[in-house]
Amino acid sequence: MFDLGKEKIEIKCECGRKHTVTFRDAINRKLIKCACGSNIQLNDGNGSVRKSVNDTNRAFKDLDDTLKRLGKI
Numbered sequence: 001m002f003d004l005g006k007e008k009i010e011i012k013c014e015c016g017r018k019h020t021v022t023f024r025d026a027i028n029r030k031l032i033k034c035a036c037g038s039n040i041q042l043n044d045g046n047g048s049v050r051k052s053v054n055d056t057n058r059a060f061k062d063l064d065d066t067l068k069r070l071g072k073i
């Protein structure tokens with residue numbers, strides 16, 4: 001099933017290295033350790049990532065349910 005939480009986003013350390021994380025990592029406020037020694041604390045701000053992930057997942061679930069229902073007719 002589609003899960004926006006698995007979508008990847010790229011964050012950049014102040015040293016210039018790029019790190020690939022998922023939306024779920026951001027929601028879980030995962031701590032990324034960069035090779036330069038910096039720790040990057042992922043932060044879901046005011047919960048907006050979590051909200052959009054939930055909203056999108058719900059929308060896809062609704063679509064999924066609708067398709068299943070149509071399939072039964």
Ligand SMILES: [Zn+2]
Pocket residue numbers: 013014015016017034035036037038
């Ligand atoms: Zn770095």
